[in-house]
Amino acid sequence: xxxxxxxxxxxxxxxxxxxGVGVTLSARDPLLDAMAFSRGRFxxxxxxxxxxxxxxxxxxxxxxxxxx
Numbered sequence: 001x002x003x004x005x006x007x008x009x010x011x012x013x014x015x016x017x018x019x020g021v022g023v024t025l026s027a028r029d030p031l032l033d034a035m036a037f038s039r040g041r042f043x044x045x046x047x048x049x050x051x052x053x054x055x056x057x058x059x060x061x062x063x064x065x066x067x068x
Contacts, residue, residue, distance in 0.1 A: 001045065003043070021046050040056065
């Protein structure tokens with residue numbers, strides 16, 4: 001899986017989960033901040049699926065902060 005933000009591009013090892021794939025990140029991983037503060041949106045890409053373009057709205061930041 002690849003995550004693309006306005007400042008960062010990072011590939012992560014994805015594992016199959018019910019209904020798709022998942023990754024595990026530390027609650028303090030800088031990638032989460034890059035997703036929360038990306039200008040406009042960030043992309044989630046996985047082989048064999050179309051990319052998801054997710055707006056970096058306040059809800060993303062709230063979820064990240066709740067996990068910390």
